[in-house]
Amino acid sequence: MTKLVLAIDDDKLVHHVVDEALARTCKILHAKNGEEGLRLAKKYRPDIILLDVEMPGVSGFEVCKQLKKLEETTEIPVMFLSSRADISERMRGYNAGAADYIVKPFNAEELLARINVLDDYRKTSSQLKQDVQRAQTTAEIAMTDSGDMGRIMRYVGQSYHAHDLNTLSTHFLEFFMPMELDVAVAFWYHQDAMFYSSEGAIQPIEQELFEKHKDGSRFVDFGRRTIINYSKVSLLIKNMPVDDVAVYGRYKDLFPHILEATDAKIKDMEVSEDALNKVEHIGQVFAELSDHLSGVGDHYSGKVAEFQAVLESDKLANLEPSERERLQELYEHFTYLSDELTIIKYKLGEVTEVRQQLIESLNKIAKPWGEDEVASQADIELF
Structure with missing residues (x-):
């Protein structure tokens, strides 16, 4: 069109x-x-x-x-x-x-x-507007009688079970709905920036303001807008109640709690991702080493068998006893090395199994259970 x-x-x-x-x-x-x-x-x-x-x-x-x-x-x-x-x-x-x-x-x-x-x-804003309004109404009804710290504790629980930025942003933006605040958030994840908004899409000028003030003061006030910065998360509040001193002060005391929890969660997500990547890399190196040793071991075992066949044949009948004894010692030495290679291959197999268990454990930390098992602030009775 x-x-x-x-x-x-x-x-x-x-x-x-x-x-x-x-x-x-x-x-x-x-x-x-x-x-x-x-x-x-x-x-x-x-x-x-x-x-x-x-x-x-x-x-x-x-x-x-x-x-x-x-x-x-x-x-x-x-x-x-x-x-x-x-x-x-x-x-x-x-x-x-x-x-x-x-x-x-x-x-x-x-x-x-x-x-x-x-x-x-x-x-995008037009398509999501109705959904956001419905979600806001549901959240407001559920949270009418809940206190600030109760909702913060609920968010901390939700964020613990969030294993990706999209899920984390959903819980984060949901927190502000009962306050009728229009907010946007920037997650500074590794070297990337991920932006989310209660309107469903972030405006280009908002993205630019986030990036300009990322390394600035903890609080940046301009007009009715406020940016609150932490190392891994920045919050933009577009309609701060600057005319209501009491509410304005309460929000400035309250929001750092949710931002600290979010900042810590993103840092944990980065550490978990780094650990998984390193484990994957180690696993790849061990797999390559195991394949290489397997080939070497098979070749070595074949040569040892050939050596044994020569010793048992009549081809060495004319050798002096001392020479035959020396060859027998060499054979026993090669047999010992072959056995050692077999043990190394076995140990590498054990390392591979432990690596897989470590990956499963790290994945459980990053994703304790399915997202459908995580309750939202809208469908939990708060205290």
């Missing part, structure tokens, strides 16, 4: 670049200022809005804020177009409600790629 894109900018060249990039895949509406853009957005409800930051009259930030206040346009992803690349401007754009931020000048290929990302985000 053709996407409807609204471009709001006072620069004719930008409109030309937008046409060049999107004409084949999108229907494009053009507005030369904020007032016209707001009018077209309310009338046509485009799939995506491209919005200039600096315009005569109403600024792009103000236009975006108004778009997010209107029921008919609040869900439309907005991408800011700006000549300023500093992080403070991106954070200001995100606070205004933007889903992405692209720096001028940009080329057609870059714009098209980021439009496609935003469109995927829009579709």
